[in-house]
Amino acid sequence: MKITSLAHEYWSKIVSPGDRVIDATCGNGMDMLALSKLLDGQGELIGYDIQKEAIQKSEALLKKSLTHDQFQIIAFHHQSHETFLEKSAKLIVYNLGYLPGGDKSLTTQTETTLQSLQSACCVILPGGTISVMCYVGHEEGRREEEAIQEFVQALPSDRWCCSHHRIINRHQAPSLYLIQRLRNIG
Secondary structure, three states: OOHHHHHHHHHHHHOOOOOEEEEOOOOOOHHHHHHHHHHOOOOEEEEEOOOHHHHHHHHHHHHHHOOHHHHOOEEEEOOOOOOOOOOOEEEEEEEOOEOOOOOOOOEOOHHHHHHHHHHHHHHEEEEEEEEEEEOOOOHHHHHHHHHHHHHHHOOOOOOEEEEEEEOOOOOOOOEEEEEEEOOOOO
């Protein structure tokens, strides 16, 4: 099983039509496509990317692949993911690294990713999840994953349930962090 398939399977267990979902790194739009099908034209799907090319590729893929009703719930923000305009979300997903097929020197950066994760922790609803896919096949990706692991391990266990998934018999395999905000108690 590919680690992206594991992420998509997990998302299908928590996202329902009517939810608000954020893709913090649009890339080529593949994650947004999977998420839009889970929402089925109800709710909101918001995509962020600092690269205009990523927004354009995502928008083109979604327009081609979705019905009008499924597409109408989608919004794009051509800006960094350090902070979110939205006040709440059921799921926030990250697919870190560089734009597939794009300039490999343009990657997500550790500092802004950590700022974004802090922001995501304030936005995610109780019972919601932050999903982070890390790629360690390049130097910044290795630094980024190390910092994310430290960040996730420091989250208080009475408010967060965190897991880390990796295919361990594949060199430099991507890894998936699932950071679930526990439901309010009391």
